Amino acid sequence: MTINEIQEDIIEEFAGFEDWMDKYAYLIELGTDLSGLDEKYQTESNLIKGCQSKVWFNASLENGVVKLEADSDAIIVKGIAALLIRVFNNQTPEDIMNADLKFIDEIGLKQHLSPTRSNGLVSMVKQIKMYGIAFNHVSK
Protein backbone atom coordinates (compact mmCIF):
# COMPACT_ATOMS: atom_id res chain seq x y z
CA MET A 1 0.00 0.00 0.00
CA THR A 2 1.18 3.53 -0.66
CA ILE A 3 1.62 6.09 2.08
CA ASN A 4 -1.51 7.87 0.97
CA GLU A 5 -3.59 4.71 0.87
CA ILE A 6 -2.60 3.90 4.44
CA GLN A 7 -3.41 7.44 5.54
CA GLU A 8 -6.85 7.16 3.92
CA ASP A 9 -7.41 3.88 5.77
CA ILE A 10 -6.56 5.44 9.10
CA ILE A 11 -8.78 8.44 8.46
CA GLU A 12 -11.66 6.10 7.64
CA GLU A 13 -11.05 4.05 10.76
CA PHE A 14 -11.11 7.12 12.96
CA ALA A 15 -14.25 8.47 11.29
CA GLY A 16 -16.04 5.49 12.80
CA PHE A 17 -15.42 6.58 16.38
CA GLU A 18 -18.35 8.23 18.03
CA ASP A 19 -16.61 10.23 20.67
CA TRP A 20 -13.20 11.10 22.05
CA MET A 21 -13.22 8.19 24.46
CA ASP A 22 -13.44 5.65 21.64
CA LYS A 23 -10.67 7.42 19.80
CA TYR A 24 -8.33 7.55 22.76
CA ALA A 25 -9.21 4.03 23.87
CA TYR A 26 -8.06 2.93 20.42
CA LEU A 27 -4.82 4.91 20.75
CA ILE A 28 -4.24 3.29 24.14
CA GLU A 29 -4.79 -0.09 22.50
CA LEU A 30 -2.38 0.74 19.67
CA GLY A 31 0.18 1.99 22.17
CA THR A 32 -0.13 -1.13 24.28
CA ASP A 33 0.14 -3.43 21.28
CA LEU A 34 3.16 -1.75 19.71
CA SER A 35 6.05 -4.01 20.51
CA GLY A 36 8.26 -1.03 21.16
CA LEU A 37 11.98 -0.91 21.02
CA ASP A 38 14.33 -3.57 22.20
CA GLU A 39 16.11 -2.31 25.30
CA LYS A 40 19.45 -2.27 23.50
CA TYR A 41 18.01 0.39 21.20
CA GLN A 42 16.66 2.47 24.08
CA THR A 43 19.84 4.47 24.07
CA GLU A 44 20.56 8.13 24.58
CA SER A 45 21.22 8.55 20.87
CA ASN A 46 17.82 7.10 19.98
CA LEU A 47 16.05 9.16 22.61
CA ILE A 48 13.99 12.19 21.71
CA LYS A 49 13.51 13.85 25.04
CA GLY A 50 10.49 16.09 25.38
CA CYS A 51 9.75 17.64 28.74
CA GLN A 52 6.45 15.77 28.80
CA SER A 53 7.34 12.35 27.51
CA LYS A 54 10.16 10.41 25.96
CA VAL A 55 10.23 8.84 22.52
CA TRP A 56 12.81 6.29 21.41
CA PHE A 57 13.11 5.92 17.71
CA ASN A 58 15.18 3.76 15.41
CA ALA A 59 15.33 3.62 11.61
CA SER A 60 17.24 1.42 9.21
CA LEU A 61 17.33 0.68 5.50
CA GLU A 62 16.66 -2.91 4.45
CA ASN A 63 16.29 -4.06 0.85
CA GLY A 64 15.51 -0.58 -0.33
CA VAL A 65 12.77 0.16 2.20
CA VAL A 66 12.88 1.98 5.54
CA LYS A 67 12.28 -0.03 8.72
CA LEU A 68 11.00 1.96 11.67
CA GLU A 69 10.68 1.19 15.35
CA ALA A 70 9.56 3.45 18.16
CA ASP A 71 8.70 3.44 21.81
CA SER A 72 7.46 5.94 24.38
CA ASP A 73 6.86 6.07 28.11
CA ALA A 74 3.42 7.61 27.49
CA ILE A 75 0.87 5.24 25.96
CA ILE A 76 -1.02 7.83 23.92
CA VAL A 77 2.25 9.06 22.44
CA LYS A 78 3.18 5.45 21.72
CA GLY A 79 -0.20 4.93 20.07
CA ILE A 80 0.38 7.87 17.76
CA ALA A 81 3.91 6.60 17.09
CA ALA A 82 2.31 3.29 16.10
CA LEU A 83 0.19 5.13 13.55
CA LEU A 84 3.24 6.93 12.17
CA ILE A 85 5.05 3.61 11.85
CA ARG A 86 2.06 2.09 10.10
CA VAL A 87 2.19 4.90 7.54
CA PHE A 88 5.94 5.02 6.94
CA ASN A 89 7.25 1.54 7.68
CA ASN A 90 8.40 -0.47 4.65
CA GLN A 91 8.15 2.56 2.37
CA THR A 92 10.96 3.65 0.10
CA PRO A 93 13.12 6.59 1.16
CA GLU A 94 11.93 8.53 -1.87
CA ASP A 95 8.26 8.06 -1.02
CA ILE A 96 8.90 9.06 2.59
CA MET A 97 10.79 12.11 1.43
CA ASN A 98 7.92 13.23 -0.80
CA ALA A 99 5.08 12.23 1.51
CA ASP A 100 2.47 14.70 2.62
CA LEU A 101 1.57 13.82 6.20
CA LYS A 102 -2.08 14.74 6.53
CA PHE A 103 -3.82 12.06 8.57
CA ILE A 104 -2.84 13.48 11.98
CA ASP A 105 -4.77 16.68 11.29
CA GLU A 106 -7.71 14.88 9.84
CA ILE A 107 -8.21 12.51 12.76
CA GLY A 108 -8.05 15.41 15.20
CA LEU A 109 -4.71 14.68 16.85
CA LYS A 110 -2.99 17.82 15.64
CA GLN A 111 -2.54 19.07 19.22
CA HIS A 112 -0.16 16.19 19.93
CA LEU A 113 2.07 17.28 17.09
CA SER A 114 2.22 20.97 17.85
CA PRO A 115 5.83 22.07 18.33
CA THR A 116 5.10 23.22 21.89
CA ARG A 117 3.81 19.83 23.00
CA SER A 118 7.29 18.59 23.86
CA ASN A 119 6.25 14.97 23.63
CA GLY A 120 8.88 14.00 21.07
CA LEU A 121 6.42 13.28 18.25
CA VAL A 122 7.25 16.40 16.23
CA SER A 123 10.91 15.46 16.32
CA MET A 124 10.01 11.90 15.41
CA VAL A 125 8.20 13.04 12.27
CA LYS A 126 11.11 15.32 11.39
CA GLN A 127 13.54 12.48 11.86
CA ILE A 128 11.51 10.08 9.75
CA LYS A 129 11.67 12.67 6.97
CA MET A 130 15.40 13.18 7.53
CA TYR A 131 16.00 9.44 7.32
CA GLY A 132 13.98 9.44 4.09
CA ILE A 133 16.27 12.08 2.66
CA ALA A 134 19.46 10.46 3.98
CA PHE A 135 18.58 6.91 2.88
CA ASN A 136 17.44 8.22 -0.47
CA HIS A 137 20.88 9.70 -0.88
CA VAL A 138 22.58 6.44 0.21
CA SER A 139 20.48 4.19 -2.01
CA LYS A 140 21.42 6.26 -5.06
Add this chain to the structure above:
Amino acid sequence: MPDSLLRMTIDISKIRKDFPILEELIHGKPLVYFDNAATTQKPRQVIDKLIEYYYKYNSNIHRGVHYLSNKSTDGNENARIIVQNFINAKHSHEVIFTSGATESVNLVANSFGDRFIFEGDEVIVSELEHHSNIVPWQLICERKKAVLKVLPFNDQGELMIEKLDELITDRTKIIAVNHISNSLGTINPIRKIIEIAHAKNVRVLIDAAQSVQHKKIDVQELDVDFLVFSGHKIYGPTGIGVLYGKEELLNEMPPWKGGGEMIQEVTFEKTTYNELPYKFEAGTPNYIDAIGLGTAIEYVENIGIQNIDAYEQELLKYATEKLLSIDGLRIYGTAKEKTSVISFLVEGIHFYDMGMLLDQMGIAVRTGTHCTEPVMQHFGIDGTVRASFSFYNTKEEIDALYNGILKVCKMFAVK
Protein backbone atom coordinates in the same frame (compact mmCIF):
# COMPACT_ATOMS: atom_id res chain seq x y z
CA MET B 1 -13.94 26.87 59.20
CA PRO B 2 -17.47 25.52 58.71
CA ASP B 3 -19.18 25.96 55.36
CA SER B 4 -21.79 28.35 56.70
CA LEU B 5 -19.19 30.73 58.02
CA LEU B 6 -17.31 30.76 54.75
CA ARG B 7 -20.38 31.50 52.78
CA MET B 8 -20.81 34.64 54.80
CA THR B 9 -17.38 35.82 53.75
CA ILE B 10 -16.99 34.34 50.27
CA ASP B 11 -19.79 34.04 47.76
CA ILE B 12 -18.26 31.69 45.19
CA SER B 13 -21.00 31.92 42.61
CA LYS B 14 -20.73 35.72 42.67
CA ILE B 15 -16.93 35.51 42.44
CA ARG B 16 -17.12 33.12 39.49
CA LYS B 17 -19.16 35.69 37.58
CA ASP B 18 -16.18 38.04 37.84
CA PHE B 19 -14.07 35.62 35.75
CA PRO B 20 -15.46 35.52 32.20
CA ILE B 21 -13.18 32.65 31.12
CA LEU B 22 -14.83 30.29 33.59
CA GLU B 23 -17.91 30.28 31.36
CA GLU B 24 -15.97 28.85 28.42
CA LEU B 25 -16.62 25.37 27.09
CA ILE B 26 -13.56 23.21 26.37
CA HIS B 27 -14.10 20.33 23.94
CA GLY B 28 -17.78 21.05 24.50
CA LYS B 29 -17.56 20.68 28.27
CA PRO B 30 -17.52 23.31 31.02
CA LEU B 31 -13.99 24.40 31.82
CA VAL B 32 -12.57 23.11 35.09
CA TYR B 33 -9.47 25.21 35.56
CA PHE B 34 -7.01 23.59 37.93
CA ASP B 35 -3.81 25.12 36.57
CA ASN B 36 -3.78 28.09 38.90
CA ALA B 37 -0.21 27.59 40.09
CA ALA B 38 0.92 28.18 36.50
CA THR B 39 -1.26 31.22 36.01
CA THR B 40 -4.50 32.49 37.47
CA GLN B 41 -7.46 33.75 35.48
CA LYS B 42 -8.27 37.44 35.40
CA PRO B 43 -11.34 39.08 36.87
CA ARG B 44 -13.40 41.44 34.75
CA GLN B 45 -12.19 44.32 36.93
CA VAL B 46 -8.58 43.78 35.82
CA ILE B 47 -9.47 43.24 32.17
CA ASP B 48 -11.67 46.35 32.19
CA LYS B 49 -8.90 48.41 33.75
CA LEU B 50 -6.44 47.41 31.01
CA ILE B 51 -9.00 48.24 28.33
CA GLU B 52 -9.87 51.53 30.00
CA TYR B 53 -6.23 52.61 30.04
CA TYR B 54 -5.59 51.60 26.44
CA TYR B 55 -8.81 53.28 25.32
CA LYS B 56 -8.54 56.48 27.26
CA TYR B 57 -5.25 57.16 28.98
CA ASN B 58 -2.34 55.45 27.24
CA SER B 59 0.78 57.54 27.11
CA ASN B 60 4.42 56.90 27.98
CA ILE B 61 5.01 57.65 31.62
CA HIS B 62 7.41 59.99 33.45
CA ARG B 63 8.84 63.23 32.07
CA GLY B 64 5.76 63.90 29.99
CA VAL B 65 4.24 67.34 30.27
CA HIS B 66 0.85 66.53 28.84
CA TYR B 67 -2.35 65.33 30.46
CA LEU B 68 -2.28 61.72 29.29
CA SER B 69 1.32 61.17 30.32
CA ASN B 70 0.51 62.45 33.78
CA LYS B 71 -2.55 60.23 33.96
CA SER B 72 -0.51 57.10 33.06
CA THR B 73 2.30 58.11 35.41
CA ASP B 74 -0.17 58.56 38.25
CA GLY B 75 -1.67 55.15 37.50
CA ASN B 76 1.74 53.49 37.53
CA GLU B 77 2.86 55.18 40.76
CA ASN B 78 -0.47 54.50 42.40
CA ALA B 79 -0.01 50.81 41.55
CA ARG B 80 3.39 50.94 43.21
CA ILE B 81 1.76 52.26 46.38
CA ILE B 82 -0.89 49.53 46.22
CA VAL B 83 1.92 46.94 46.09
CA GLN B 84 3.78 48.74 48.88
CA ASN B 85 0.74 48.58 51.16
CA PHE B 86 -0.05 45.02 50.12
CA ILE B 87 3.32 43.70 51.32
CA ASN B 88 3.77 46.47 53.90
CA ALA B 89 7.03 47.83 52.50
CA LYS B 90 8.42 50.82 54.35
CA HIS B 91 8.86 52.90 51.20
CA SER B 92 7.16 52.80 47.80
CA HIS B 93 10.59 53.13 46.15
CA GLU B 94 11.49 49.73 47.58
CA VAL B 95 9.00 48.30 45.07
CA ILE B 96 10.62 47.74 41.66
CA PHE B 97 8.41 46.72 38.75
CA THR B 98 9.89 43.92 36.64
CA SER B 99 8.49 41.57 34.01
CA GLY B 100 7.90 38.86 36.61
CA ALA B 101 9.40 36.86 39.45
CA THR B 102 12.02 35.36 37.12
CA GLU B 103 13.31 38.76 36.08
CA SER B 104 13.26 39.91 39.70
CA VAL B 105 15.50 37.00 40.73
CA ASN B 106 17.79 37.67 37.79
CA LEU B 107 18.02 41.33 38.77
CA VAL B 108 19.09 40.46 42.32
CA ALA B 109 21.43 37.66 41.24
CA ASN B 110 23.18 39.99 38.82
CA SER B 111 23.16 43.27 40.69
CA PHE B 112 23.60 41.97 44.25
CA GLY B 113 25.98 39.35 42.86
CA ASP B 114 28.02 41.96 41.06
CA ARG B 115 28.42 44.02 44.21
CA PHE B 116 28.63 41.39 46.95
CA ILE B 117 29.52 37.95 45.58
CA PHE B 118 33.17 37.12 44.90
CA GLU B 119 35.41 34.11 44.28
CA GLY B 120 34.94 31.45 46.94
CA ASP B 121 31.71 32.98 48.28
CA GLU B 122 28.61 30.87 48.66
CA VAL B 123 24.98 31.09 47.64
CA ILE B 124 22.40 28.73 49.14
CA VAL B 125 19.23 27.69 47.35
CA SER B 126 16.88 24.86 48.28
CA GLU B 127 16.22 21.58 46.53
CA LEU B 128 12.57 22.69 46.27
CA GLU B 129 13.23 25.68 44.02
CA HIS B 130 11.69 26.50 40.69
CA HIS B 131 14.38 26.65 37.97
CA SER B 132 13.93 30.44 38.00
CA ASN B 133 15.39 30.53 41.49
CA ILE B 134 18.25 28.16 40.63
CA VAL B 135 19.60 29.06 37.21
CA PRO B 136 20.19 32.82 37.78
CA TRP B 137 22.28 31.88 40.84
CA GLN B 138 24.17 29.21 38.91
CA LEU B 139 25.02 31.80 36.28
CA ILE B 140 26.33 34.36 38.75
CA CYS B 141 28.22 31.69 40.72
CA GLU B 142 29.87 30.50 37.54
CA ARG B 143 30.79 34.03 36.55
CA LYS B 144 32.13 34.92 40.01
CA LYS B 145 33.66 31.51 40.75
CA ALA B 146 31.34 31.24 43.74
CA VAL B 147 29.80 28.05 45.11
CA LEU B 148 26.13 27.10 44.93
CA LYS B 149 24.95 25.01 47.90
CA VAL B 150 21.65 23.23 48.29
CA LEU B 151 19.36 22.89 51.31
CA PRO B 152 17.64 19.50 50.90
CA PHE B 153 14.02 18.49 51.60
CA ASN B 154 12.65 15.31 53.16
CA ASP B 155 10.31 12.80 51.51
CA GLN B 156 7.25 14.73 52.64
CA GLY B 157 8.57 17.68 50.68
CA GLU B 158 9.55 19.73 53.75
CA LEU B 159 12.82 21.63 53.84
CA MET B 160 15.35 20.11 56.25
CA ILE B 161 15.78 23.39 57.96
CA GLU B 162 17.84 21.83 60.76
CA LYS B 163 20.63 21.52 58.19
CA LEU B 164 20.64 25.20 57.33
CA ASP B 165 22.79 26.25 60.25
CA GLU B 166 25.65 23.93 59.28
CA LEU B 167 25.29 24.84 55.59
CA ILE B 168 25.94 28.52 56.28
CA THR B 169 29.60 29.51 56.54
CA ASP B 170 31.33 32.85 56.80
CA ARG B 171 31.48 32.84 53.00
CA THR B 172 27.69 32.58 52.57
CA LYS B 173 26.31 35.77 51.03
CA ILE B 174 22.68 35.04 50.30
CA ILE B 175 20.00 32.38 50.68
CA ALA B 176 17.35 32.23 47.96
CA VAL B 177 14.35 30.13 48.82
CA ASN B 178 10.70 29.94 47.89
CA HIS B 179 7.88 30.63 50.31
CA ILE B 180 5.66 27.99 48.73
CA SER B 181 6.79 25.20 46.42
CA ASN B 182 5.11 25.38 43.01
CA SER B 183 5.29 21.65 42.37
CA LEU B 184 4.50 20.25 45.84
CA GLY B 185 2.64 23.06 47.58
CA THR B 186 4.85 22.97 50.69
CA ILE B 187 4.74 26.14 52.76
CA ASN B 188 8.29 26.78 53.91
CA PRO B 189 9.17 28.26 57.31
CA ILE B 190 10.59 31.46 55.87
CA ARG B 191 10.43 33.36 59.14
CA LYS B 192 12.76 30.77 60.69
CA ILE B 193 15.03 30.75 57.63
CA ILE B 194 15.36 34.52 57.75
CA GLU B 195 16.13 34.40 61.49
CA ILE B 196 18.86 31.79 61.06
CA ALA B 197 20.37 33.64 58.11
CA HIS B 198 20.30 37.06 59.72
CA ALA B 199 21.92 35.71 62.87
CA LYS B 200 24.89 34.97 60.62
CA ASN B 201 24.67 38.15 58.61
CA VAL B 202 23.43 36.40 55.49
CA ARG B 203 20.88 38.03 53.20
CA VAL B 204 17.66 36.30 52.17
CA LEU B 205 15.64 36.41 48.98
CA ILE B 206 12.13 34.95 49.18
CA ASP B 207 10.44 33.77 46.00
CA ALA B 208 6.82 34.54 46.79
CA ALA B 209 5.48 33.72 43.32
CA GLN B 210 3.32 30.95 44.80
CA SER B 211 2.43 32.63 48.07
CA VAL B 212 1.27 36.24 47.67
CA GLN B 213 -2.04 34.97 46.28
CA HIS B 214 -2.62 32.72 49.30
CA LYS B 215 -0.89 34.25 52.32
CA LYS B 216 -0.63 37.67 53.88
CA ILE B 217 2.94 38.90 53.57
CA ASP B 218 4.50 41.65 55.65
CA VAL B 219 8.05 42.29 54.49
CA GLN B 220 8.88 44.51 57.47
CA GLU B 221 7.65 42.01 60.00
CA LEU B 222 9.52 39.21 58.19
CA ASP B 223 12.54 41.49 57.92
CA VAL B 224 13.20 39.90 54.53
CA ASP B 225 15.90 41.47 52.34
CA PHE B 226 14.38 40.71 48.94
CA LEU B 227 11.00 39.36 47.94
CA VAL B 228 9.83 38.62 44.40
CA PHE B 229 6.50 37.73 42.80
CA SER B 230 4.66 37.73 39.49
CA GLY B 231 1.49 39.63 38.66
CA HIS B 232 -0.12 36.92 36.56
CA LYS B 233 -0.22 34.44 39.43
CA ILE B 234 -2.22 36.86 41.57
CA TYR B 235 -5.03 37.49 39.06
CA GLY B 236 -3.13 40.31 37.35
CA PRO B 237 -1.77 40.64 33.81
CA THR B 238 1.19 38.71 32.41
CA GLY B 239 4.48 40.51 31.92
CA ILE B 240 4.48 42.41 35.20
CA GLY B 241 6.15 41.44 38.43
CA VAL B 242 7.64 42.86 41.56
CA LEU B 243 10.97 42.98 43.28
CA TYR B 244 10.86 44.24 46.83
CA GLY B 245 14.25 45.09 48.29
CA LYS B 246 15.38 46.90 51.41
CA GLU B 247 16.25 50.49 50.57
CA GLU B 248 19.80 50.36 51.89
CA LEU B 249 20.58 47.23 49.88
CA LEU B 250 19.02 48.48 46.66
CA ASN B 251 20.95 51.73 47.05
CA GLU B 252 24.21 49.86 47.31
CA MET B 253 23.51 47.69 44.29
CA PRO B 254 24.53 48.82 40.77
CA PRO B 255 21.97 49.11 37.96
CA TRP B 256 21.43 45.90 36.02
CA LYS B 257 20.00 47.12 32.73
CA GLY B 258 20.79 50.44 31.15
CA GLY B 259 18.72 53.00 29.28
CA GLY B 260 15.55 55.05 29.59
CA GLU B 261 14.31 56.20 32.95
CA MET B 262 17.20 54.71 34.93
CA ILE B 263 19.65 57.57 34.26
CA GLN B 264 20.13 60.92 35.88
CA GLU B 265 22.65 62.38 33.47
CA VAL B 266 24.39 60.88 30.45
CA THR B 267 27.66 61.97 28.92
CA PHE B 268 30.10 59.75 27.07
CA GLU B 269 32.57 60.15 29.92
CA LYS B 270 30.23 59.22 32.75
CA THR B 271 26.61 58.45 33.34
CA THR B 272 24.98 58.98 36.70
CA TYR B 273 21.99 56.96 37.74
CA ASN B 274 18.53 57.85 38.83
CA GLU B 275 17.32 57.19 42.33
CA LEU B 276 15.19 54.27 43.47
CA PRO B 277 13.07 52.72 42.11
CA TYR B 278 13.84 54.09 38.65
CA LYS B 279 17.49 53.02 38.79
CA PHE B 280 16.26 49.47 38.21
CA GLU B 281 13.52 50.25 35.70
CA ALA B 282 15.34 50.77 32.40
CA GLY B 283 13.33 51.36 29.25
CA THR B 284 9.64 52.14 28.93
CA PRO B 285 8.08 50.40 31.92
CA ASN B 286 5.13 48.09 31.51
CA TYR B 287 2.92 50.70 33.15
CA ILE B 288 -0.47 49.49 31.95
CA ASP B 289 0.13 46.00 33.31
CA ALA B 290 1.43 47.56 36.52
CA ILE B 291 -1.87 49.40 36.78
CA GLY B 292 -3.66 46.09 36.09
CA LEU B 293 -1.65 44.45 38.85
CA GLY B 294 -2.75 47.19 41.24
CA THR B 295 -6.37 46.46 40.36
CA ALA B 296 -5.80 42.72 40.85
CA ILE B 297 -4.36 43.29 44.31
CA GLU B 298 -7.30 45.51 45.21
CA TYR B 299 -9.63 42.77 44.01
CA VAL B 300 -7.89 40.15 46.16
CA GLU B 301 -7.82 42.42 49.21
CA ASN B 302 -11.46 43.18 48.75
CA ILE B 303 -12.28 39.49 49.16
CA GLY B 304 -9.67 39.20 51.89
CA ILE B 305 -6.55 37.08 51.65
CA GLN B 306 -7.45 35.23 54.88
CA ASN B 307 -10.86 34.34 53.46
CA ILE B 308 -9.23 33.17 50.26
CA ASP B 309 -6.71 31.07 52.16
CA ALA B 310 -9.35 29.49 54.42
CA TYR B 311 -11.53 28.52 51.47
CA GLU B 312 -8.61 27.16 49.45
CA GLN B 313 -7.48 25.10 52.45
CA GLU B 314 -10.95 23.62 52.55
CA LEU B 315 -10.69 22.75 48.85
CA LEU B 316 -7.25 21.21 49.45
CA LYS B 317 -8.53 19.04 52.30
CA TYR B 318 -11.55 17.93 50.31
CA ALA B 319 -9.50 17.15 47.19
CA THR B 320 -6.74 15.36 49.11
CA GLU B 321 -9.21 13.00 50.79
CA LYS B 322 -11.11 12.43 47.60
CA LEU B 323 -8.05 11.74 45.43
CA LEU B 324 -6.40 9.49 48.01
CA SER B 325 -9.44 7.24 47.86
CA ILE B 326 -8.47 6.35 44.28
CA ASP B 327 -6.63 3.04 43.99
CA GLY B 328 -2.99 3.43 43.03
CA LEU B 329 -2.97 7.22 43.33
CA ARG B 330 0.00 8.70 45.13
CA ILE B 331 0.35 12.31 46.15
CA TYR B 332 3.83 13.82 45.97
CA GLY B 333 4.28 16.51 48.60
CA THR B 334 2.62 15.65 51.88
CA ALA B 335 4.00 18.42 54.05
CA LYS B 336 2.08 19.37 57.17
CA GLU B 337 1.86 22.95 55.93
CA LYS B 338 0.60 23.00 52.38
CA THR B 339 -1.22 25.27 50.02
CA SER B 340 -3.86 24.24 47.48
CA VAL B 341 -1.57 22.26 45.17
CA ILE B 342 -1.81 18.51 44.63
CA SER B 343 0.90 16.76 42.63
CA PHE B 344 0.05 13.15 41.91
CA LEU B 345 0.57 10.06 39.80
CA VAL B 346 -1.63 7.05 39.29
CA GLU B 347 0.29 3.80 39.13
CA GLY B 348 0.78 2.62 35.57
CA ILE B 349 -0.52 5.79 33.96
CA HIS B 350 1.90 8.33 32.52
CA PHE B 351 1.23 11.94 33.51
CA TYR B 352 1.02 13.00 29.87
CA ASP B 353 -1.70 10.44 29.19
CA MET B 354 -3.59 11.52 32.32
CA GLY B 355 -3.31 15.20 31.39
CA MET B 356 -4.39 14.64 27.78
CA LEU B 357 -7.42 12.59 28.74
CA LEU B 358 -8.50 15.00 31.49
CA ASP B 359 -8.20 17.78 28.91
CA GLN B 360 -10.69 15.94 26.74
CA MET B 361 -13.10 16.28 29.67
CA GLY B 362 -12.51 20.02 29.92
CA ILE B 363 -10.25 19.69 32.97
CA ALA B 364 -7.05 21.76 32.80
CA VAL B 365 -4.19 20.40 34.89
CA ARG B 366 -0.44 20.75 34.40
CA THR B 367 1.81 17.79 33.72
CA GLY B 368 5.56 17.32 33.67
CA THR B 369 8.33 18.58 35.89
CA HIS B 370 6.75 21.98 36.65
CA CYS B 371 10.18 23.58 36.10
CA THR B 372 11.45 21.78 39.20
CA GLU B 373 13.54 18.94 37.82
CA PRO B 374 15.52 18.51 41.07
CA VAL B 375 12.23 17.90 42.91
CA MET B 376 11.32 15.18 40.43
CA GLN B 377 14.82 13.71 40.72
CA HIS B 378 14.39 13.55 44.50
CA PHE B 379 11.37 11.29 44.05
CA GLY B 380 12.92 9.40 41.13
CA ILE B 381 10.11 10.32 38.74
CA ASP B 382 9.92 12.12 35.39
CA GLY B 383 6.99 14.31 36.33
CA THR B 384 3.58 14.51 37.94
CA VAL B 385 0.05 15.65 37.26
CA ARG B 386 -0.56 18.84 39.20
CA ALA B 387 -3.96 20.20 40.14
CA SER B 388 -3.84 23.62 41.79
CA PHE B 389 -6.93 25.32 43.18
CA SER B 390 -7.98 28.91 43.48
CA PHE B 391 -10.81 30.56 45.38
CA TYR B 392 -13.01 30.52 42.26
CA ASN B 393 -12.89 26.72 42.17
CA THR B 394 -15.58 24.57 43.76
CA LYS B 395 -16.00 21.17 45.36
CA GLU B 396 -18.17 20.21 42.39
CA GLU B 397 -15.17 20.81 40.15
CA ILE B 398 -13.03 18.61 42.41
CA ASP B 399 -15.70 15.94 42.03
CA ALA B 400 -15.33 16.36 38.25
CA LEU B 401 -11.57 15.82 38.57
CA TYR B 402 -12.12 12.78 40.77
CA ASN B 403 -14.59 11.28 38.29
CA GLY B 404 -12.27 12.20 35.43
CA ILE B 405 -9.35 10.35 36.99
CA LEU B 406 -11.57 7.30 37.60
CA LYS B 407 -12.62 7.39 33.95
CA VAL B 408 -8.99 7.48 32.82
CA CYS B 409 -8.15 4.59 35.16
CA LYS B 410 -10.99 2.63 33.60
CA MET B 411 -9.73 3.34 30.08
CA PHE B 412 -6.35 1.99 31.08
CA ALA B 413 -7.77 -0.99 32.92
CA VAL B 414 -9.50 -2.33 29.82
CA LYS B 415 -6.44 -2.04 27.62
